[in-house]
Amino acid sequence: MRGLGPFLKDAWRLTRPYFMTSEEKWSARGLLAVIIAMNLTIVGVSVILSYWRREFYNALQVKDAAAFLQLLFVYRSTPSGLMPGFCELAGVYIILAVYSVYLNQLLQIRWRRWMTREFLAEWLADRAYYHISLTVDRAAIGTDNPDQRISEDLRDFTDTTLSLSLGLLSNIVSLFSFVVILWTLSGPVELFGVHIPGYMVWVALAYAVVGTWLTHLVGRPLALLSFRQQRVEADFRYALVRVRENMEGIALYRGEHEESVTLRERFGAVVANWRQIMTRTKLLNSLTNGYNQVAIVFPVVVAAPRYFSGALQLGGLMQTVGAFGSVQGSMSWFVDSYASLAQWRAIIERLATFDRAIVRARAEATGGFTVTQAPAGTVRIRDVSMNLPDGTKLLEGADLTLTAGHSIVITGRTGTGKSTLFRVLAGIWPFGKGLVQIPPNSFFLPQRPYIPLGTLRHVVTYPNPVEAFSAEQLAQALTDAGLPHLVDRLEHDDNWPARLSGGEQQRVALARALLAKPDWIFMDEATASLDPDAEAELYRVLKQRLPNATLISIAHRPSVAAFHKERLNFQRERGKPGVLVTQTVEPAVGD
Numbered sequence: 086m087r088g089l090g091p092f093l094k095d096a097w098r099l100t101r102p103y104f105m106t107s108e109e110k111w112s113a114r115g116l117l118a119v120i121i122a123m124n125l126t127i128v129g130v131s132v133i134l135s136y137w138r139r140e141f142y143n144a145l146q147v148k149d150a151a152a153f154l155q156l157l158f159v160y161r162s163t164p165s166g167l168m169p170g171f172c173e174l175a176g177v178y179i180i181l182a183v184y185s186v187y188l189n190q191l192l193q194i195r196w197r198r199w200m201t202r203e204f205l206a207e208w209l210a211d212r213a214y215y216h217i218s219l220t221v222d223r224a225a226i227g228t229d230n231p232d233q234r235i236s237e238d239l240r241d242f243t244d245t246t247l248s249l250s251l252g253l254l255s256n257i258v259s260l261f262s263f264v265v266i267l268w269t270l271s272g273p274v275e276l277f278g279v280h281i282p283g284y285m286v287w288v289a290l291a292y293a294v295v296g297t298w299l300t301h302l303v304g305r306p307l308a309l310l311s312f313r314q315q316r317v318e319a320d321f322r323y324a325l326v327r328v329r330e331n332m333e334g335i336a337l338y339r340g341e342h343e344e345s346v347t348l349r350e351r352f353g354a355v356v357a358n359w360r361q362i363m364t365r366t367k368l369l370n371s372l373t374n375g376y377n378q379v380a381i382v383f384p385v386v387v388a389a390p391r392y393f394s395g396a397l398q399l400g401g402l403m404q405t406v407g408a409f410g411s412v413q414g415s416m417s418w419f420v421d422s423y424a425s426l427a428q429w430r431a432i433i434e435r436l437a438t439f440d441r442a443i444v445r446a447r448a449e450a451t452g453g454f455t456v457t458q459a460p461a462g463t464v465r466i467r468d469v470s471m472n473l474p475d476g477t478k479l480l481e482g483a484d485l486t487l488t489a490g491h492s493i494v495i496t497g498r499t500g501t502g503k504s505t506l507f508r509v510l511a512g513i514w515p516f517g518k519g520l521v522q523i524p525p526n527s528f529f530l531p532q533r534p535y536i537p538l539g540t541l542r543h544v545v546t547y548p549n550p551v552e553a554f555s556a557e558q559l560a561q562a563l564t565d566a567g568l569p570h571l572v573d574r575l576e577h578d579d580n581w582p583a584r585l586s587g588g589e590q591q592r593v594a595l596a597r598a599l600l601a602k603p604d605w606i607f608m609d610e611a612t613a614s615l616d617p618d619a620e621a622e623l624y625r626v627l628k629q630r631l632p633n634a635t636l637i638s639i640a641h642r643p644s645v646a647a648f649h650k651e652r653l654n655f656q657r658e659r660g661k662p663g664v665l666v667t668q669t670v671e672p673a674v675g676d
C-alpha cells in the first residue's frame with residue numbers, strides 16, 4: 086500500500102471531478118448540502134430530545150399530569166424555554182431520518198452514474214480496453230477484471246465515500262454535543278484523593294471504548310470468515326457452471342463420478358467454513374448481548390449516587406442514560422469505521438491504478454506506429470517493426486506495398502506472427518513502430534468473430550445500427566453467406582453466441598462483409614471453421630458479389646491460396662525477427 090499522502094491525493098482525484106467540474110456539479114453540491122444539513126439537524130433533534138426526556142421524567146416524578154400530556158402531544162413552557170412535544174419531535178426526526186437516507190441514495194446513484202459513464206468512455210476510447218488486456222499484469226491490482234472495477238468498485242466507492250464522510254461529520258458533532266450534556270449533568274468525583282470533574286463523561290468514554298473494542302476483537306475474524314465464505318461459495322458455483330457448460334464432454338468421458346467428487350469437496354469447504362462462522366457468531370453474540378444488557382443499567386448505576394444524594398432528579402438521571410447511550414454510539418462508530426476505512430482505501434487504490442492504466446493505454450494507443458490513410462488503391466507499410474508486449478521482435482524494418490486488385494494470401498507456421506501482422510494492419514496493435522497506410526474502406530474479419538447479444542438482425546448489422554440495412558439486403562447477405570435458414574429468424578432475440586456453430590459465426594461475419602461492400606477485405610483465418618468445399622464456395626461468392634474488392638487472407642489451407650494472386654510467407658526462426666517472403670501461387674479455377 087502507498088503512503089497516506091498519495092492515497093489522499095488519489096481519493097481527491099477521484100472525488101473532485103463530479104463535485105468541482107462536472108455538468109452536474111451544482112445539483113450535486115446542492116444535494117450534498119441538503120444531506121449535511123439534514124444530518125446535522127438530526128443530531129440537533131436528538132439533543133432536544135435529550136432535554137425533553139429530562140422534562141418528561143421530571144413531570145412523571147412529581148406526578149404532573151398536565152405537563153405529562155403537554156410534553157407528549159403539544160408543547161410546554163419551561164424555565165429554559167419552549168419544549169416541543171414528543172409527537173412534533175418524533176415527526177420531524179422520522180421525516181429527517183427517512184429523507185436523509187433517501188437523498189443520500191439519490192446522490193450516490195447520480196454520482197455513480199456519472200463516474201460509470203466517465204470510466205466507460207475513457208476505457209473504450211482509443212481502444213484502451215484492448216491495450217490493457219494485452220499488457221494486464223496479474224500481480225498489479227487495478228488492471229485485472231475491468232468489469233469488476235467499473236461495476237463493483239465504483240458502486241462501493243460512492244457508497245463508502247458518502248457514508249464515511251457524512252458519518253464522520255454527524256458522529257463528531259453528536260459526540261461533542263452529548264459529551265457537553267453529560268459534563269453539565271455530571272458532578273465531580275473524588276477518587277483516591279484525586280478530584281475528577283465530569284466523571285460520567287470519562288466513565289462513558291471508557292465504557293464505550295472498552296465495549297466496542299472487545300466487540301471488534303471478537304468480531305474481527307468474522308469479516309475474514311465471511312470473505313472466505315463468499316470465495317468457497319463462488320468456487321462451488323463455478324464448479325457447477327463448469328459442469329453445465331461441459332455437459333457433453335463429461336457425458337462422453339463418463340466423468341460423472343469425478344465431477345461428483347469435486348463438487349462434494351467444494352461443498353465440503355462451504356460447510357466447514359460455515360461451521361467456523363457459527364462458532365464465532367456464538368461468541369460474538371454472547372458478548373454483544375451481555376454488553377447490551379449491562380448497558381441498560383450501567384449508566385443508571387453510575388449516576389445513582391448523585392440521584393440518591395438529590396443532586397439529580399429523575400429527569401436528570403434519564404437524560405444521563407440517554408446521553409451515555411449517544412456517546413457510546415458515536416464512539417462505536419469510530420471504532421467500527423476502521424474496517425470500512427481499510428476497505429475504502431483498497432477501493433481507491435484499485436480505482437486509481439485502473440484510471441492510471443487507462444490514461445497510459447490511451448497515450449500509447451498506437452504505440453510507435455503512425456497509422457494514416459493510404460493513397461487510393463494501395464496498402465503500405467514502411468519500416469515496420471512489430472513486437473510482443475515483452476519486447477520480443479516478431480518483425481523488423483519490414484516494407485510492403487499491396488495494390489488493389491492484387492489479392493494476397495499470407496501463410497506461415499503457426500505462432501510466427503501472422504495474426505499480429507493482421508492487427509498491425511488494422512491499426513490496433515500498439516507494440517512496435519513504423520508507418521502503416523490503410524485505405525478507408527477496409528474490412529477486417531478475425532478468426533473468432535464477435536457475436537453480440539440481441540436479435541439476429543443486431544448480430545448481422547453489427548457494428549452498424551439495426552436499421553442500417555433493409556430486410557431484403559439482410560436476407561440476400563445471409564443467403565449468400567450460406568445461412569438461408571436464418572432469414573426468418575432475423576427478429577429473434579436469442580443467445581446467438583451459444584446458438585450459432587463456429588462455422589455459422591464465421592458465415593455471419595462474411596454476411597457483414599457482403600453488406601459493408603468494402604474495397605479491401607482482410608481475413609485472419611476467417612473461414613477456418615468451414616469445410617474446404619464450403620470455404621471455396623464462400624470465396625467464390627465473395628469474388629462474385631464484391632468483384633472490386635481485394636482480398637488479403639491469412640490461411641493455412643492450399644485451397645484458399647488458390648483464390649489469390651500471390652503468397653506472402655511469414656518466416657521466423659526462434660529468437661529472431663521474421664521476414665516476409667513473396668511466392669507465386671497457382672490461381673484457382675475461375676479466378
Ligand SMILES: Nc1ncnc2c1ncn2[C@@H]1O[C@H](COP(=O)(O)OP(=O)(O)OP(=O)(O)O)[C@@H](O)[C@H]1O
Binds near residue numbers: 219475497498503504
Ligand atoms: N498479447 C500477447 N501477449 C504475449 N504474446 C502474444 C500475444 N499475442 C500473441 N502473442 C504471441 O505472439 C506469437 C505470434 O502470435 P500470432 O497469433 O500472431 O501467430 P499466428 O502466426 O497468427 O499463429 P496461428 O497460425 O496459430 O494463428 C505467438 O507466440 C503468440 O503466443
